[in-house]
Amino acid sequence: MLALWWIKRDFRLDDNAALHAALTECDHVIPVFFLEPAVYLAQDASAFHLQSQLTALADLQFSLRSIGAELLIINTDLPAGFVQLKERLGFTHIYSHEETGAGITYQRDKAVARWCKKENVLWQELPQSGVVRRLGSRDKRTKIIAERLFDSEPLESPSTIPQPALEHLNFFAIPSLHELAPQLLDKRISWPSVQVVSERRAQRTLDSFLRERSLSYRGGISSPNKAFFCGSRLSPHIAWGTLSLRRIFFRLHQRLSELDEQLDAGDDNKLALRWQKSLESFSSRLFWRDHFVQRLESASYMEFRALNPAYEVLEYSQDTSRLAAWLNGETGFPLVDACMRCLQATGFLNFRMRAMVVNFACFGLHIHWRDLQYPLARLFTDYEPGIHFSQVQMQAAIVGINTIRVYSPLKQLIDQDPGCQFIKRWIPELRCYSAEQIACHETMPLPGYPRAIVDAEQNIRVMKDRISRIRKSDEGREASQQVLVKHGSRLKQKNAKTTRHAESHSACDNQIDLFGH
Numbered sequence: 001m002l003a004l005w006w007i008k009r010d011f012r013l014d015d016n017a018a019l020h021a022a023l024t025e026c027d028h029v030i031p032v033f034f035l036e037p038a039v040y041l042a043q044d045a046s047a048f049h050l051q052s053q054l055t056a057l058a059d060l061q062f063s064l065r066s067i068g069a070e071l072l073i074i075n076t077d078l079p080a081g082f083v084q085l086k087e088r089l090g091f092t093h094i095y096s097h098e099e100t101g102a103g104i105t106y107q108r109d110k111a112v113a114r115w116c117k118k119e120n121v122l123w124q125e126l127p128q129s130g131v132v133r134r135l136g137s138r139d140k141r142t143k144i145i146a147e148r149l150f151d152s153e154p155l156e157s158p159s160t161i162p163q164p165a166l167e168h169l170n171f172f173a174i175p176s177l178h179e180l181a182p183q184l185l186d187k188r189i190s191w192p193s194v195q196v197v198s199e200r201r202a203q204r205t206l207d208s209f210l211r212e213r214s215l216s217y218r219g220g221i222s223s224p225n226k227a228f229f230c231g232s233r234l235s236p237h238i239a240w241g242t243l244s245l246r247r248i249f250f251r252l253h254q255r256l257s258e259l260d261e262q263l264d265a266g267d268d269n270k271l272a273l274r275w276q277k278s279l280e281s282f283s284s285r286l287f288w289r290d291h292f293v294q295r296l297e298s299a300s301y302m303e304f305r306a307l308n309p310a311y312e313v314l315e316y317s318q319d320t321s322r323l324a325a326w327l328n329g330e331t332g333f334p335l336v337d338a339c340m341r342c343l344q345a346t347g348f349l350n351f352r353m354r355a356m357v358v359n360f361a362c363f364g365l366h367i368h369w370r371d372l373q374y375p376l377a378r379l380f381t382d383y384e385p386g387i388h389f390s391q392v393q394m395q396a397a398i399v400g401i402n403t404i405r406v407y408s409p410l411k412q413l414i415d416q417d418p419g420c421q422f423i424k425r426w427i428p429e430l431r432c433y434s435a436e437q438i439a440c441h442e443t444m445p446l447p448g449y450p451r452a453i454v455d456a457e458q459n460i461r462v463m464k465d466r467i468s469r470i471r472k473s474d475e476g477r478e479a480s481q482q483v484l485v486k487h488g489s490r491l492k493q494k495n496a497k498t499t500r501h502a503e504s505h506s507a508c509d510n511q512i513d514l515f516g517h
Contacts, residue, residue, distance in 0.1 A: 003093035004095070006033075008096055008241075010241035011056035011240055015156075015246055017126040018128075021124060025093070029163065030163055032071070034077075035175070036077045037076075039108070040184075041181060042104050043374045046378035046383075048380065050184060051177050052197040054176070054180075055198050056197045056240055069160070069161035072171040078111065088169065094124070096124075097125065097127070130290035131293045131386070150249060153250060189345060195381055197240050202237035205234060205237065206232075213229060213232075214278050217231070217282055218274075222350065223417070235384075252283055259276045293386030295389075299486075299487070303389050308401075308476075308480060316367060316371075322365045323372060323375070326357075327375055327376075329426070332452035333364075339357050341427065355395050356409060358391070360456070364459050365459065366462075366463060369392050373388065373389065398467070400479060404468070406460055414439065432448075
């Protein structure tokens with residue numbers, strides 16, 4: 001039997017359940033990746049995303065060739081690509097991971113499923129996270145998560161992949177970003193500052209985090225200055241599948257066990273205890289990641305409408321110039337503008353700042369959450385649809401089951417960038433001003449830098465009142481209760497296997513560092 005390993009968001013050989021199943025159940029396996037124009041040119045796609053896939057693909061190709069295997073790269077949409085390969089290879093099976101993606105990949109998968117049924121091709125999808133397909137009740141997730149991520153060890157990389165002769169196929173070249181999609185190129189991107197996504201880079205990043213950088217994780221990830229080093233920087237590797245969650249938890253458990261032994265032995269207790277607390281904090285954040293991806297898996301419509309239908313009537317501004325000013329970092333609010341310019345250049349921003357810019361856009365600028373979610377998605381190298389759509393609605397305070405939280409850019413400036421190093425790095429027109437002058441920007445104009453485009457305090461009061469009225473209405477209360485039942489946390493039902501990973505946080509806490517960690 002000949003099988004295709006359909007590579008999607010799993011650019012790795014290590015701990016790859018789809019590849020392992022294909023090798024176990026079939027005689028020959030051919031890895032294949034489809035560069036789908038409909039996907040890489042979609043409204044939520046960007047150069048950050050496509051470059052991440054191309055670099056991950058090149059690294060995977062190198063690893064496969066080191067064990068004598070080839071990888072097919074085909075630039076076409078699906079299911080047309082499978083039709084083309086079926087005629088030339090006659091495969092009978094397809095193996096891939098279960099993907100929880102945006103609407104365009106969801107519809108693509110349904111089209112592939114119909115084609116497989118028609119052509120009598122067996123397509124097997126395997127989970128690679130704690131997200132459960134066709135989940136009837138969230139009460140069952142805790143046990144399933146434990147079985148998938150904690151009770152079983154990661155799968156090792158294969159030493160060989162048996163393949164038929166492939167020399168007659170000319171599908172081995174990996175195009176450059178410029179060759180494939182020049183329309184995605186953006187001069188604002190500083191490519192040397194963009195994180196490289198590949199399986200080998202992922203392993204090195206995990207090593208450096210567990211052995212070095214994680215010591216400062218707790219207390220360091222909230223700062224936009226420190227997070228570039230203190231954060232795990234694993235989020236793009238998780239998003240694009242160059243590293244599995246199970247492998248991270250496995251290595252994390254090993255490291256925590258080492259620290260436990262040091263504490264038991266009384267060796268340098270202060271340092272070991274600090275390291276332990278930081279890693280437990282990271283573990284907790286990582287544990288809750290799939291909680292939010294599960295929302296999109298269970299409610300695919302949330303990309304297009306509010307998870308809580310009561311908030312569909314919420315009014316926003318019709319002034320489209322505000323969205324452009326926000327995206328370009330020209331709102332007249334220094335920390336917000338610095339964050340957006342940082343994103344434009346690097347594709348990275350720590351979670352607290354991500355939460356702030358979305359929250360401020362919806363509350364301070366009255367930008368509709370739907371209007372910002374695709375442009376913002378394009379700026380994240382670690383774009384994960386399930387996390388992104390969930391967090392946009394949470395920070396817009398329209399889920400209805402979380403505390404209404406409003407971030408003050410000025411307070412965040414004072415708390416997280418008091419010397420304005422981050423602001424001055426990304427807003428060169430403010431480098432001639434002192435931190436005190438920048439902090440007083442709302443009352444003291446700064447020549448050369450735009451004045452605030454709105455009265456943010458007034459806008460925030462108005463939006464909080466609108467949300468509060470919906471929240472207190474009978475319709476709002478009823479809808480929020482339904483959301484809580486279907487999508488709320490089941491933290492109290494955790495078992496012993498998940499305790500250490502879940503105990504530090506509430507699943508509904510807006511501060512959970514789900515991505516950008």
